[in-house]
Amino acid sequence: MDIIEFVLIREIRGGKFCTKPNNPLNLCNQWQNKKQMKKLYLLIFFLGISATVFCQLKSNSFEEIEKLQQIQKRKIIVFIHTDWCQFCQRMKATTFKNQEIIEKLNSDFYFVDFNAEEKREITFNNHVFKFQPSGNNVGVHELALQLGTINNQITYPVLCVLNEKNEIMLQYNNYLSIKDFKILLEKLLL
Secondary structure, eight states: OOGGGEEEEEOTTTOOEEEEETOOHHHHHHHHHHHHHHHHHHHHHHHHHHHHHHTSOOOOOHHHHHHHHHHSOOEEEEEEEOSSOHHHHHHHHTGGGOHHHHHHHHHHEEEEEEETTOOSOEEETTEEEOEEEEETTEEEEHHHHHHHOBTTBOOSSEEEEEOTTSOEEEEEOSOOOHHHHHHHHHHHHO
8 A cells, every 4th residue: 555545635724634535735625625615604693693782672571671770771562462363463463573672672771571461479669469350261450451451441452661760651452553652662762
């Protein structure tokens, strides 16, 4: 067996060795380039995933909001909805998927996505709110009633805006389109 059959080529840049039988320098470089291309594709893939994650609407719990307000004061937007409300589901699928709205909500407000039929106890503003059953497996949460009742009734969806002191600034109980929601956000930032 001839020693020349195995050519040992040292890659100067990476300091790696490429051992291939009868391998001229360009084949070793092609082999290294394929590895680099795979790494590049993986990097692009992970950057694409992380960009998608950053463009999602950040929803906080009421308990998280109290801690966040101690760090940085912001207005709170509470979206009160139910699973059976068609207008609520449409707002979730359209208004709250708009990139401009997501960016504004994430950067300038604290957002709470609150199901009015939530059954867990919620502590907010030094008060414990509970689910109030009104029949077999139906009812409404006390906090939804507190924040969403307008003229002695609650109609979904409800948008409730609280100031930095957790006081109600605005209540609106109707569907808001992307255009109308953008206008509302602009007015809230003034």
